[in-house]
Amino acid sequence: MFSSPESRLDQLDQVSRHIEAHQEEFVQTLKDWVAVESDSVQPLPRLRQEICRMMDMSADKLRRLGATVDTVDMGAQQLPDGQSLPIPPIILAELGNDPQKPTVCFYGHLDVQPAAKEDGWLTEPYTLTEVDGKLYGRGATDNKGPVLAWINAVSAFVALEQDLPVNVKFFLEGMEEAGSIALEGVLRREKDRFFSSVDHIVISDNLWLSRRKPALTYGTRGNSYFTVEVKCRDQDFHSGTFGGILHEPMADLVALLGSLVDSSGQILVPGIYDSVSPVTEEERAMYSAIDLDLGEYRNSTQVERFLFDTKEAVLMHLWRYPSLSIHGIEGAFDEAGAKTVIPGQVVGKFSIRLVPHMNASTVEKQVKRHLEDVFSRRNSSNRMAVSMVLGIAPWVADIKDNQYVAARRAIRTVFGTEPDMIRDGSTIPVAKIFQDVLQKSVMMFPLGAVDDGEHSQNEKINRWNYIEGSKVFAAFFLELATLHE
Amino acid sequence: MFSSPESRLDQLDQVSRHIEAHQEEFVQTLKDWVAVESDSVQPLPRLRQEICRMMDMSADKLRRLGATVDTVDMGAQQLPDGQSLPIPPIILAELGNDPQKPTVCFYGHLDVQPAAKEDGWLTEPYTLTEVDGKLYGRGATDNKGPVLAWINAVSAFVALEQDLPVNVKFFLEGMEEAGSIALEGVLRREKDRFFSSVDHIVISDNLWLSRRKPALTYGTRGNSYFTVEVKCRDQDFHSGTFGGILHEPMADLVALLGSLVDSSGQILVPGIYDSVSPVTEEERAMYSAIDLDLGEYRNSTQVERFLFDTKEAVLMHLWRYPSLSIHGIEGAFDEAGAKTVIPGQVVGKFSIRLVPHMNASTVEKQVKRHLEDVFSRRNSSNRMAVSMVLGIAPWVADIKDNQYVAARRAIRTVFGTEPDMIRDGSTIPVAKIFQDVLQKSVMMFPLGAVDDGEHSQNEKINRWNYIEGSKVFAAFFLELATLHE
Numbered sequence: 029m030f031s032s033p034e035s036r037l038d039q040l041d042q043v044s045r046h047i048e049a050h051q052e053e054f055v056q057t058l059k060d061w062v063a064v065e066s067d068s069v070q071p072l073p074r075l076r077q078e079i080c081r082m083m084d085m086s087a088d089k090l091r092r093l094g095a096t097v098d099t100v101d102m103g104a105q106q107l108p109d110g111q112s113l114p115i116p117p118i119i120l121a122e123l124g125n126d127p128q129k130p131t132v133c134f135y136g137h138l139d140v141q142p143a144a145k146e147d148g149w150l151t152e153p154y155t156l157t158e159v160d161g162k163l164y165g166r167g168a169t170d171n172k173g174p175v176l177a178w179i180n181a182v183s184a185f186v187a188l189e190q191d192l193p194v195n196v197k198f199f200l201e202g203m204e205e206a207g208s209i210a211l212e213g214v215l216r217r218e219k220d221r222f223f224s225s226v227d228h229i230v231i232s233d234n235l236w237l238s239r240r241k242p243a244l245t246y247g248t249r250g251n252s253y254f255t256v257e258v259k260c261r262d263q264d265f266h267s268g269t270f271g272g273i274l275h276e277p278m279a280d281l282v283a284l285l286g287s288l289v290d291s292s293g294q295i296l297v298p299g300i301y302d303s304v305s306p307v308t309e310e311e312r313a314m315y316s317a318i319d320l321d322l323g324e325y326r327n328s329t330q331v332e333r334f335l336f337d338t339k340e341a342v343l344m345h346l347w348r349y350p351s352l353s354i355h356g357i358e359g360a361f362d363e364a365g366a367k368t369v370i371p372g373q374v375v376g377k378f379s380i381r382l383v384p385h386m387n388a389s390t391v392e393k394q395v396k397r398h399l400e401d402v403f404s405r406r407n408s409s410n411r412m413a414v415s416m417v418l419g420i421a422p423w424v425a426d427i428k429d430n431q432y433v434a435a436r437r438a439i440r441t442v443f444g445t446e447p448d449m450i451r452d453g454s455t456i457p458v459a460k461i462f463q464d465v466l467q468k469s470v471m472m473f474p475l476g477a478v479d480d481g482e483h484s485q486n487e488k489i490n491r492w493n494y495i496e497g498s499k500v501f502a503a504f505f506l507e508l509a510t511l512h513e
Numbered sequence: 514m515f516s517s518p519e520s521r522l523d524q525l526d527q528v529s530r531h532i533e534a535h536q537e538e539f540v541q542t543l544k545d546w547v548a549v550e551s552d553s554v555q556p557l558p559r560l561r562q563e564i565c566r567m568m569d570m571s572a573d574k575l576r577r578l579g580a581t582v583d584t585v586d587m588g589a590q591q592l593p594d595g596q597s598l599p600i601p602p603i604i605l606a607e608l609g610n611d612p613q614k615p616t617v618c619f620y621g622h623l624d625v626q627p628a629a630k631e632d633g634w635l636t637e638p639y640t641l642t643e644v645d646g647k648l649y650g651r652g653a654t655d656n657k658g659p660v661l662a663w664i665n666a667v668s669a670f671v672a673l674e675q676d677l678p679v680n681v682k683f684f685l686e687g688m689e690e691a692g693s694i695a696l697e698g699v700l701r702r703e704k705d706r707f708f709s710s711v712d713h714i715v716i717s718d719n720l721w722l723s724r725r726k727p728a729l730t731y732g733t734r735g736n737s738y739f740t741v742e743v744k745c746r747d748q749d750f751h752s753g754t755f756g757g758i759l760h761e762p763m764a765d766l767v768a769l770l771g772s773l774v775d776s777s778g779q780i781l782v783p784g785i786y787d788s789v790s791p792v793t794e795e796e797r798a799m800y801s802a803i804d805l806d807l808g809e810y811r812n813s814t815q816v817e818r819f820l821f822d823t824k825e826a827v828l829m830h831l832w833r834y835p836s837l838s839i840h841g842i843e844g845a846f847d848e849a850g851a852k853t854v855i856p857g858q859v860v861g862k863f864s865i866r867l868v869p870h871m872n873a874s875t876v877e878k879q880v881k882r883h884l885e886d887v888f889s890r891r892n893s894s895n896r897m898a899v900s901m902v903l904g905i906a907p908w909v910a911d912i913k914d915n916q917y918v919a920a921r922r923a924i925r926t927v928f929g930t931e932p933d934m935i936r937d938g939s940t941i942p943v944a945k946i947f948q949d950v951l952q953k954s955v956m957m958f959p960l961g962a963v964d965d966g967e968h969s970q971n972e973k974i975n976r977w978n979y980i981e982g983s984k985v986f987a988a989f990f991l992e993l994a995t996l997h998e
Contacts, residue, residue, distance in 0.1 A: 249753065253851045261815040268734065268939015271866050272778060272836030273819045273827050279774055279839055286771035289764055291891040293757060330746040333894035334758045342758050351757030353855050354764060356846030361862060363843065366738045366902050368864060368939070370838050377846060379853060381756050406776040409818035417851050454753015454853070 036506045039193075040441065043184045043502045050187075051495050054180050055163065058494065059156035061085065061138070061172045062165035068116075068139035068206040071107055079116040079202040082138045086200055087119050089179060093186055095123040095198070098222075102210045116202030118214050120222050123182060124195040130512040132228040132431070132505075133197035135458065136175035137204035140167035141483050148485040162488045169489040170482035174232035174475045175200065177494060181501035193509035197226060204233075208458060215465040228431040228469050228508070229462050235476045237448050241319040242439045242500070244432060245472035247347065247424035247451035248459060250382035252391050256284055256399055257413045259373035267368040275408040277374045278360055284412070285376050287402045289352045293335045293345065295380065297352075297398045303385045304350060311348070315340045318448045347451035350386060354378045379418075381453060388419030420455050423463055423470075430511045431471050431504075438503035442496055473504070521991045524678075525926065528669045528987045535672075536980050539665050540648065543979065544641035546570065546623070546657045547650035553624035553691040556590075556598055564601040564687040567623045571685055572604050574664060578671055580608040580683070583707075587688075587695045600695050601687030605707050608667065609680040615997040617713040617916070617990075618682035620943065621660035622689035625652035626968050633970040647973045654974040655967035659717035659960045660685065662979060666986035678994030682711060689718075693943060700950040713916040713954050713993070714947050717982075720961045722933050726804040727924045727985070729917060730957035732909035732936035733944060734832065735867035737876050741769055741884055742898045744858035752853040760893040762859045763845055769897070770861050772887045774837045778820045778830065780865065782837075782883045788870045789835065796833070800825045803933045832936035835871060839863045864903075866938060873904030905940050908948055908955075915996045916956045916989075923988035927981055958989070 047054070066082040067075045087097045102115035116139070125131075143153035143166035151157040156165035163173075178198075185192045199222075203209055215223070236243040258277040265274065289295050320339045326332070336342045345351065359374040361367045380391060396414045403412045425432065427449060439447045452472075462470050475497035481487045532539070551567040552560045572582045587600035601624070610616075628638035628651035636642040641650035648658075663683075670677045684707075688694055700708070721728040743762040750759065774780050805824045811817070821827045830836065844859040846852045865876060881899045888897045910917065912934060924932045937957075947955050960982035966972045 251753070251853065253853070255851075260817075263815075266939060267836070267838040267840070267864060268736070268866065268937070270814075270831070271838045271864075271938060272830035272834060273821060274778075274816065275776070275818070275820060276774075276838055278770075278841070279776070282767055282770045282839060283776070285763075285767045291760070291764070291768070291893060293759075329755075330748075331759065331894070332745075333760070335760060336758060345757035346755070349757060351752070353752040353756045353761055353853070354767060354845075355752070355852060355854055356763070356856065357842055358847055358849060360839075360841030360847070361843075362841050362845070362847035366740075366862065366864075367840060368736065368738070368838070369840050371841065377851065379752060379756075379851075381753065408776060409816070452753070453756060454751060 036510055039190060040503050040506055042188055043190070044499045046184045046188055047180060047495060047498045047502070054176065054495065054498065055491065058163065058168065058173055058176050061176065062156040062167050063154055065154050066139045066167070066202060067142045068203050069142050071111065071113055073113060076113050076116065079139050080114060083116050083119055083200070083202050086138055090119070090121040090198060093123060093179065093183055095121040097121045100214060105209065115210050118210065119198060119200040120218065121198040122195070124192050125225070126195060129193065129195050130227045130430070130508050131195040131197060131225050132230060132508060133199055133223065133226045134178045135199045135229060135231045135462065136178070136233065137171045137201050138175065139202045139205050140170070141205050150486055158491065161491045163491055163494065164486055164488040166487055168487055169235070169476035169480035170487065171204070171233050173489040173494050174497065177475055177497040178232070178501050180498035181505065184502055193505045195225070197222070204458065208461070211458070212461050212465060215461060219466055223466055223468070226468060228471065229466065230431070230471050230473050231459055231462070232473050232475055233458065234452065234456065234472055234474045235478050235480055235482065236474055237450050237478055238319040239477045239479055241445060241448055242443050243448040243450045243474055244435050245450050245452055245474065246427050246432065248422065248456050249347065249453050250388065250420040250422035251379050251418060251455055252382055252388045252416055253377070253379040253418035254395055255375050255377055255415050255417055256281065257373065257375045258284070258410050260410045261372045264372045265370035267370050270370055274370060275410050276370050277410050278371055280403065280406060280408050280410055280412070281357065281374050281376045283406060284399055284402055285354050285378065287398070288354070288378060293351065295350060295352045297394050299394045300350065300380070300391065303387065303390065305384050307344070307348070312340070314449045315343055317446060318343060318450065346453040348383050350383050351381045352378060382420070382422045384422050384424045386422065388416070388421060392416040392419065420460065423460060424451070425469065425471060429469050431469060431508060434507035434511055435471060435473055435504050437507045438500050441503050442500040521995055524675060525988050525991055527673055528675070529984045531669045531673055532665060532980060532983045532987070539661065539980065539983065540976065543648065543653065543658055543661050546661065547641040547652050548639055550639050551624045551652070551687060552627045553688050554627050556592055556596065558598060561598050561601065564624050565599065568601050568604055568685070568687050571623055575604070575606040575683060578608060578664065578668055580606040582606040585699060590694065603695065603699050604683060604685040605703065606683040607681070609677050610710070611680060614678065614680050615712045615915070615993050616680040616682060616710050617715060617993060618684055618708065618711045619663045620684045620714060620716045620947065621663070621718065622656045622686050623660065624687045624690050625655070626690050635971055643976065646976045648976055648979065649971055649973040651972055653972055654720070654961035654965040655972065656689070656718050658974040658979050659982065662960055662982040663717070663986050665983035666990065669987055678990045680710070682707070689943065693946070696943070697946050697950060700946060704951055708951055708953070711953060713956065714951065715916070715956050715958050716944055716947070717958050717960055718943065719937065719941065719957050719959045720963050720965055720967065721959055722935050722963055723804040724962045724964055726930060726933055727928050728933040728935045728959055729920050730935050730937055730959065731912050731917065732832065733907065733941050734938050735873065735905040735907035736864050736903060736940055737867055737873045737901055738862070738864040738903035739880055740860050740862055740900050740902055741766065742858065742860045743769070743895050745895045746857045749857045750855035752855050755855055759855060760895050761855050762895050763856055765888065765891060765893050765895055765897070766842065766859050766861045768891060769884055769887055770839050770863065772883070773839070773863060778836065780835060780837045782879050784879045785835065785865070785876065788872065788875065790869050792829065792833070797825070799934045800828055802931060803828060803935065831938040833868050835868050836866045837863060867905070867907045869907050869909045871907065873901070873906060877901040877904065905945065908945060909936070910954065910956060914954050916954060916993060919992035919996055920956060920958055920989050922992045923985050926988050927985040
């Protein structure tokens with residue numbers, strides 16, 4: 029049953045030709061799926077029914093592939109207004125259970141963000157429309173296209189009556205855009221059942237960093253979110269009647285917030301960089317290889333100048349160095365106009381994005397000590413209280429893990445290039461939930477280009493990304509099987 | 514016609530005994546006036562009718578004193594919701610026009626703040642109720658009591674058929690608590706008519722600094738209100754996706770605001786103290802004489818510790834030194850919760866209370882130069898814009914002016930003590946309007962005690978303050994006449 033590299037290449041060649049030959053059919057299926065207004069954001073019974081219909085369509089599709097499909101009833105959601113809405117079922121499906129093969133589980137979602145023509149769409153959002161090789165439609169790239177690409181890859185092996193190189197599982201939900209409200213419970217319940225045989229988890233719910241160069245995502249930053257409250261008394265003061273004799277809470281708070289980060293973006297909390305893992309030569313090379321035009325990035329983000337002038341420095345400061353952002357102040361005057369108030373108590377909010385190997389509770393201690401130092405030097409009569417209200421660990425995958433190696437090889441074979449090895453500066457909730465609950469290797473394997481406009485008007489997936497993406501998933505199965513042998 | 518000091522004292526003695534003898538009648542009139550729900554804050558037709566009725570009652574009262582009364586129709590007010598409400602008439606009245614006598618105009622208002630028993634009143638707010646010498650009722654001290662005290666003083670001379678020592682004018686309005694919307698127009702129109710012969714303007718619409726010691730108010734601070742905007746782009750950023758590579762507008766703004774004032778309350782804008790008039794020995798003595806228990810003040814304001822430990826320093830920093838307060842930030846995250854936003858543009862708001870002889874436009878230049886310096890040192894790619902949105906000059910009266918001398922003498926005679934010579938840390942709009950439009954000597958001559966609770970539940974005026982206040986106004990007429998001779 030072990031195949032030689034030659035026969036793998038041969039297999040991939042057949043599968044790729046099959047995908048190529050059936051691409052109109054694959055595009056038609058995507059069109060059928062996009063036509064379902066599976067919007068989970070607007071809490072309307074009609075839309076929830078559409079999501080349920082979407083889940084049923086996907087279950088049918090998987091059954092026709094030969095998969096065993098379990099449709100997990102998720103019950104209902106009580107809204108604050110008393111309304112009760114059905115939560116669309118979660119689809120657990122599996123195809124193959126050969127203990128000799130690796131088992132890879134694909135996570136995807138079939139719900140979408142709201143869309144309406146009058147929001148600025150150039151085409152009907154729920155009618156997949158091709159213009160210059162771009163398939164426009166809500167959900168085309170987020171996430172119906174990638175889910176179908178995975179199914180297309182599996183279906184090619186099935187249609188060709190080739191042995192599927194891996195055991196495949198599917199975990200499909202319909203509430204991702206509404207916060208995946210039922211996901212974590214199902215993961216916990218299925219951890220030792222559905223997931224017990226799973227070796228790898230693949231999520232294809234983000235984008236490349238560029239328009240043409242594929243990418244693999246191997247890490248996210250964590251986050252530690254702080255509040256710092258400065259209080260004189262409950263009520264506010266009038267600045268005419270009290271200005272000049274008070275230790276004003278806003279003056280204290282502004283000094284505290286001003287002590288956190290300098291104008292070059294350096295965090296000023298002592299010890300904060302101590303555990304940040306040093307940059308290796310290998311990493312440096314990986315960052316250099318990434319396809320990013322800084323000028324174009326500046327234009328597209330409408331930022332005149334970044335803190336750093338090189339691609340490498342910009343990306344490292346987004347992905348592998350901590351950053352500190354001041355979000356705002358609660359309790360001060362925040363409206364338009366000119367109110368002469370001295371706020372009596374104010375709460376500053378800031379957060380530090382964490383990177384390996386920073387530890388949230390160490391950061392908490394460092395931040396508290398620092399702010400207490402700054403505050404005590406002010407000799408203020410106000411009271412200060414610092415809290416870390418959120419502490420999410422960073423995630424970084426081992427890119428030497430089989431599934432990363434397999435994915436890189438598959439990308440090299442199908443796209444003829446090394447992927448950009450990228451991270452995400454923010455926490456990706458779904459990756460984090462899988463990571464935390466299942467403790468398995470997770471890989472983010474995006475198919476869409478940077479300009480796909482997920483969540484925006486005129487969302488699209490390029491035909492090329494969709495079809496080559498189907499091939500690259502097939503190649504990935506073959507490479508993973510080879511590495512497993 | 515010139516009277517000797519002895520006859521003045523004799524006259525005052527008679528007038529005082531008359532007031533004393535008729536005090537129940539005076540309290541009854543106050544009760545009648547408090548019974549009118551002349552609330553100008555709630556824009557309801559019924560309440561506006563009540564204010565109009567109140568203005569008519571006062572006009573009748575003045576006519577019965579022998580005054581010439583002009584009821585100035587103010588037309589109607591268009592509310593944003595399309596409703597049209599009558600603006601109560603302004604009463605212009607005069608009694609006496611002897612060119613040999615000084616002419617003093619009294620400003621007062623007969624509208625009140627809203628009040629309802631269920632807000633926490635211990636008595637019916639529109640039923641004047643005496644408890645332990647305190648006359649509780651809405652408007653008792655703000656401002657119906659003081660208006661009646663002035664009328665009582667005049668009426669005593671009239672009842673005793675004594676020659677009124679001064680020409681008296683009245684300017685009474687019914688929209689003060691709603692922002693005196695029609696006042697300025699009338700002042701401008703009447704500047705060279707009704708006000709042409711006026712020598713002194715007396716306003717009795719504030720409070721003493723203590724419970725038992727009378728006060729005269731001779732100044733207010735001005736105010737220069739600034740906005741400082743820092744902008745990267747119109748939209749906000751996500752701190753995960755952009756944190757670490759941006760010159761974040763909040764970091765710039767916090768640094769700018771933090772450069773304005775130090776922890777001891779000292780303003781750090783270069784040159785800001787250059788024009789502040791130096792403290793004279795005379796002033797120092799005046800501050801020392803003021804009745805203020807700092808411990809009690811701390812307790813009543815619920816402030817643990819002020820920036821200064823002595824009564825003199827506290828009062829000087831409230832009244833005769835500039836202060837800088839940071840009010841808040843518009844455009845940042847200001848709600849409860851933990852939002853990971855990097856605001857794209859933020860507007861900081863702060864103001865500097867101005868004192869003699871600071872000039873708002875000089876302060877504007879100093880603040881702009883300072884913030885530009887601080888900002889340029891940050892080498893930020895954001896844009897900064899500083900605006901002074903409000904520049905109100907400080908006011909200080911010449912306390913050697915006849916009316917101040919007369920009032921101090923009157924207080925000494927009636928209360929047996931020197932008044933506290935006080936200022937107000939904030940702008941008093943009505944004093945400022947009179948000052949700006951008429952350019953005449955204005956004096957604030959309060960009758961109410963510090964604990965009268967204007968605008969609060971259980972507003973009151975002490976019977977003692979009301980009756981002795983009527984006497985002190987009578988004494989003031991006599992002293993003013995003497996000084997005029």
